[in-house]
Amino acid sequence: MSDSAFAWMSGAEPIPISVITGFLGSGKTTLLNRLLRDPAMGNCAVLVNEFGEVGIDHLMVQELQENVVLLASGCLCCAVRSDLVDALRLLAIQRLRGEVPPFSRVVIETTGLADPVPVIHTLITDPLLLERFRLDALVTTVDACHGLAQLEDHPEAMKQAVIADRLVLTKLDLQGRDVAALRGRLRAINPGAAILAAGDVGAGDLFVTGAFDPARRNGELLRWIELSGGAGEGHHDAEVRTVCLRADAPLSWEDFSSWLGEVLSAHGPMVLRTKGILDIAGRDRPVIINGVQHVFYPADELLAWPDGPRRSQIVFITRNLAPSVLSRPFRQRFQPTAALPT
Structure with missing residues (x-):
């Protein structure tokens, strides 16, 4: 064939x-x-x-x-x-x-x-x-x-x-x-x-969910981020936790990709699901990421920013991984002036 x-x-x-x-x-x-x-x-x-x-x-x-x-x-x-x-x-x-x-x-x-x-x-x-x-x-x-x-x-x-x-x-x-x-x-x-x-x-x-087709059906993804990240680092069930990372300033795609690669290299088996909407420097439209463990669908763009603040929001569902393992290096790298948890 x-x-x-x-x-x-x-x-x-x-x-x-x-x-x-x-x-x-x-x-x-x-x-x-x-x-x-x-x-x-x-x-x-x-x-x-x-x-x-x-x-x-x-x-x-x-x-x-x-x-x-x-x-x-x-x-x-x-x-x-x-x-x-x-x-x-x-x-x-x-x-x-x-x-x-x-x-x-x-x-x-x-x-x-x-x-x-x-x-x-x-x-x-x-x-x-x-x-x-x-x-x-x-x-x-x-x-x-x-x-x-x-x-x-x-x-x-x-x-x-x-x-x-x-x-x-x-x-x-x-x-x-x-x-x-x-x-x-x-x-x-x-x-x-x-x-x-x-x-x-x-x-x-x-x-007919379009969960992995953000350019066509952004409502499903935005709903997932809203429900998953509404409590910041509060969602957890014994070993499984949900953490939502946010950044108000635009991100460098190269820096973010490098950081995400480091996370998956160090903690890949413990990162079960990832979804996010990113404000990438130099791009007018939001960039969408969607992954299962270390596997990510090709990044795509929404047609326009949804209502609300224009900022990056990334939700991780993890197992046996403390939220601070993700949130601390993220803030240090992308929000250096933000207060870090003790």
């Missing part, structure tokens, strides 16, 4: 990709099965590990290729037989050749024990994929019955919850107890994510 054959839809908008993750037994496959019946999924291509795991036999209406079927809703379902890059490239070629219907969104389901960061890394760093696809949103399912214990006992479950743009509570019909404690825990470790009930959500609630 030549690279030139991948040059489909030249000049077209990149197709958004959403990732569904969640711990073992959290109900993400059940959620996906229900969403596959949603007419709003008719323009989607869904990538799964195996058809049998999703249980789509009763939904299948036509086998288009060995690993691609067309469902009654019009949604394509593609079994990933090799790595993710190959699967997406193959699907793109099949679309170009007319072997599958056109699609305008891709949804990827990860396995229950998967660390989603390598998937995200692939989606936002592979040069061929970046030409034709863009990461849109990270959706994590959380078991209402066992979620609290899973967050406590399994690092994978904690990471899946912390990096999410949407948190979907499942099995609420089986939960006789009040889920306020779980909601509170999720809000503490990821204050900017929307928390939704699985039975109430449709495809539009989960997959």
Whole structure:
């Protein structure tokens, strides 16, 4: 398969990709099965590990290729037989050749024990994929019955919850107890994510967020920064903390990039999520950064500054990292006259 054959839809908008993750037994496959019946999924291509795991036999209406079927809703379902890059490239070629219907969104389901960061890394760093696809949103399912214990006992479950743009509570019909404690825990470790009930959500609630597309949908990012950074360094839940750094004077892009690189080099595994709006010297429009651990989506610009003061705001969600480890060197470097905490 030549690279030139991948040059489909030249000049077209990149197709958004959403990732569904969640711990073992959290109900993400059940959620996906229900969403596959949603007419709003008719323009989607869904990538799964195996058809049998999703249980789509009763939904299948036509086998288009060995690993691609067309469902009654019009949604394509593609079994990933090799790595993710190959699967997406193959699907793109099949679309170009007319072997599958056109699609305008891709949804990827990860396995229950998967660390989603390598998937995200692939989606936002592979040069061929970046030409034709863009990461849109990270959706994590959380078991209402066992979620609290899973967050406590399994690092994978904690990471899946912390990096999410949407948190979907499942099995609420089986939960006789009040889920306020779980909601509170999720809000503490990821204050900017929307928390939704699985039975109430449709495809539009989960997959049209633009969380990684700041130039087109800045409201989602600004809401995340506002909710996450509203208390400065106050959000925390045992090991997980949220810290918002602010600078009133314009930043040098070179200096800030160097500082951020130093942070990730020294504390990368402990920095779980980063989002920010930056006032960069020499630029009229705000610059947006968005990262998961050490992986960052290419920096972009908003069309204009939102209402309110023009200043830089960067939110970090960290694990086992004191807020002062980030805030002190940031202030020393970019706000040398600011009072430092003792």
